[in-house]
Amino acid sequence: MGDQTPCAALSIALNKVKPYLAMVSLQFGYAGMYIISLVSMKHGMSNFILSTYRHVVATLVIAPFAFVLERKIRPKMTLPIFLRIVALGFLEPVLDQNLYNLGMKYTTATYASAFVNMLPAVTFILAMIFRLEKVNVKKIRSVAKIIGTAITVVGAMVMTLYKGPIIDFIKSGGATHHGTTAESADKHWVTGTIMLLGSIFGWSSFFILQSFTLKKYPAELSLTALICLMGMLEGAGVSLVMVRDLSAWKVGWDSRLLAATYSGVVCSGIAYYVQGVVIRERGPVFVTSFSPLCMIITALLGAIVLAEKIHLGSILGAIIIVTGLYTVVWGKSKDGKNSETDEKSNALQELPITNNARPMNVDDGMDGPAKIVNIPASKSSFSTRGT
Template structure:
């Protein structure tokens, strides 16, 4: 009897910890996205071609798993779901990745990851407007989510507006981003921030729409592969118009190959699957609230691997963001503990039919 009780408690703890483990692991994988992408762009690869290869690789990687593991549970495709998948393929692969990578070329990988920390704030606002997120201002958990969102946004804003003295941790001499042309560095920084901000809004909208679509089409692997496939097709049209020269599509055995491979398999393929899996039980705000962790990882690795400068403002902003992150996650944890929603039952019924999720979390 005692063994059964201990086993039940352990199983409950694993079940409750799974969304946190998956989402934290996802942030480590997403941190590599900025680094591999920046390395590929620095080697002269077209950002539009990069997006096409990334999503095509993701679709090819996920399709066999989706066919095998979800062939018996895959729901029927409807016109409304197809249009939502088409919109998802446009929002994330085309708009978000296109503008974010363009802004990254004007600034740096660590700066782009910092600005993208506004995603939880934008997602929270959109979720409240669309009534996907419940706010009762008299409840402590709702106050924690609101205050945490504001604190996170303030921390990201501080990183954007205040640099402060440069911190020499790894003593790298060169920076990874370039600022060619006749424009001043300040102009580049403003333009880059604008582009990344547009990508931020597109990414938040993608999270919201994905959380809606996955309820109508609860086959995460199939949905992820379809999103990547549609994104590859739409971005290919844009790339063929903008970069129709054959040399723009050439890849070599360097970061122009490793970048699309990594981002396609990890950042688009596995990331979309994990996001959909966690969103079924915790919602889009929970997933995006962990994004600041990615910024901290990118800032450290960017300074060491790419020689990007690390400033005092980034460190202070990261600490503020961590406080806001904890507040939002605490509020969402209280929501999950106190509410018995139908989506929890659906998740438990479908977990036995899904692809094992132990390997994606071990990045």
């Protein structure tokens, strides 16, 4: 190890840093999506059409990779799997994103992005209901997850029920424009909050159903492409019902095209791939722990680009949510360590037994040639293939 060249040492250091750089970059990508989407909706783009176009782009980006890379491992499609994909296409691409966009439109990008921090806690509650998460109140890690979930809910209530004075981090000239926006947001604040909560529950349900579906259809890239395809078709149907004006579908070289392309490529195409790679290397807890960074980036971009005014209640609620989130993440990280310890202890207690037999010559004391008898190996012997 001491004879490593500078290039080898640099390569090792980059491999260790890559997951962090990937997740930080992804949070900037999500924050950019929130801002660009809100700008496009302020310029008249329907959130339903935006979601549909987003998955048109995502399908076109992901499908070729799924077709080529997973052509040999793609399982056979069955009716139960197809129905699950239909449900997945409705939960996240249609229900979650449309409710989120409406909630963000009625509140602010900062407020909406802060609500995303409730996602791990809500997912944890649903995972307990569907027996995907084990809870033992005698273990401190389980208590931490329960307390963290409760703290997160309290933070969301603070953000909803208490606005407080406006905190001006950055003075800007957009006060007049934002005044009208703020008054409109005040009138729909509760409605926007309810929509954001519905969005979070839809997204959490998506993760739960996805975990069950992957057990029957273990081809992540193909499943992602199919979900985007179904989301595009179902979203188009909802959009045609909700938006009767066909001229609303027109997209020019403006913020509408930018929002659809950016969110489809970055937040549905690249994001799915990056999250999958990092989850394989570090696990989902590592990925989840970066979500508060997105809220901070969105708040800064919202104040600079959109001249959004941040209320004290949003700041206090966000701090409480982040505290609860990291309490849950800490409990989940302890879960991972304990499960690894349990696996190692079980491996030591249940050593594999070799089935090899050794032929030996045995003289039975009678005349004639010695007989060859197969004597099985001792039960205490074990294979070292895994070591």
